[in-house]
């Protein structure tokens with residue numbers, strides 16, 4: 001059970017709550033002619049700073065496409081993605097690469113570690129590429145908090161799936177990014193590792209003041225977040241706060257039955 005993670009959440013939002021990122025009327029089309037697919041169809045979402053937001057929706061509703069556009073890995077066909085005040089669409093290749101490296105942390109399903117680098121080298125990779133020295137005290141605290149201090153010299157193949165994910169979380173947090181994006185991070189984990197990863201992502205927000213956006217199909221994972229954004233056919237189809245396992249199941253069920261009625 002994960003329902004007690006984040007049990008003390010309290011989410012209030014008003015016009016002064018700062019935004020970490022925004023998607024404004026975003027369209028993303030793939031292909032052309034008869035094969036054209038509109039993966040995002042005028043999507044508008046506000047992502048509040050220092051919050052944990054889940055993105056949910058049926059398969060094909062545009063979740064990964066949105067996350068990739070938000071993280072500057074893919075480009076919207078039209079509309080705007082703002083990271084703080086920065087319009088990602090206005091950046092050239094070099095600035096976009098630097099923005100991704102310096103302002104966004106990534107946690108993907110398989111950890112996405114480089115196999116020939118040790119855990120420590122993987123954690124330091126972003127800082128090394130940027131020519132920065134990692135903040136040693138911050139790094140040591142993170143690694144300790146994540147329980148991987150004794151695994152720093154191991155290669156990814158010598159780590160468990162859960163340990164690889166912890167390394168990925170440490171790497172994502174090292175540069176204190178403006179935004180951490182997680183794509184189905186619990187998808188390949190057993191329930192204990194999944195719970196532990198969700199606790200870590202929750203701690204990123206509660207203890208380190210980070211902003212986390214996570215795509216998930218898992219109601220138990222969504223139930224530890226502050227806010228759930230539902231997508232349908234490439235558009236926002238609802239937002240609800242302080243989700244519980246039950247409320248997630250209910251809202252996702254409603255969305256699915258509404259889709260059947262209108263199909």
Ligand SMILES: Nc1ncnc2c1ncn2[C@@H]1O[C@H](COP(=O)(O)OP(=O)(O)OP(=O)(O)O)[C@@H](O)[C@H]1O
Nearest residue numbers: 030031037038039058059060061062063064065066
């Ligand atoms: N590179 C691509 N080329 C063509 N179509 C694509 C491409 N990437 C995604 N799509 C299409 O865009 C739509 C949205 O895909 P996306 O992967 O964002 O959905 P999703 O909600 O993340 O799905 P899932 O839950 O199955 O991962 C789908 O119809 C998909 O087939």
